[in-house]
Amino acid sequence: MQPEIYTLLAFLVIVGAYLLHRIIVGGREARKVAGKMLVTCPETHQTVAVKVKAGQTALAAMVGKEKVELSQCTRWPERRDCDQACLAELTADPEKHRVWTLAAEWYSGKSCIYCGRPISALSHLDHPPALIGLDDKIIEWQNIPAEQLPDKLATARPVCWNCNIVEGFRQEHPELVVNRPWKH
DSSP: OOHHHHHHHHHHHHHHHHHHHHHHHHHHHHHHTOSOEEEEOTTTOSEEEEEEOHHHHHHHHHTTOOOOOEEEETTTTTTTTSOOTHHHHHHHOHHHHBHHHHHHHHHTTOBOTTTOOBOOOOOTTSOOOEEEOTTOOEEEGGGSOGGGHHHHHHHOEEEOHHHHHHHHHHHHOGGGOOOOOOOO
8 A cells, every 4th residue: 555545544543533532521521410410509599400401511522612501490491591600519510419319329228118128229220219208108219309309308218119019009099908917
């Protein structure tokens, strides 16, 4: 082959490696702020749930810029024109503000109040555990509005998925449940 072809191939490999690196950096930045997050609204000083435009964050990171914008907030549409000052809190430590992290830390080391088995680590591929509040109603943690989750967790007790199904059925349909003294 001629030297020009080698030079062109080397140039294409370098450009390809650079582009791959930028794509990886963009994906990493987008994953940092992906998902539902909880922040304190600077205006009301209350907890609100927000989502970031992860795709836009990734594209900005790919070209070497930092751009983080909200795509959703529980105060919207009424306050859609806010200055998004809560983003400073979020970008400082995104992992601390992730709803998933909050729930995972709360369940860590806890056991089910019904069966006593330890609650396994949260997984996107497994059945979610639940909790029982002061009203003695069982609810899966994912079904609680994100902005209410910290308050609910402060007074709740953990329930494993199996007991959630059994006790949830017992609560919803008490007329169908017959208590029998089973012999083992």
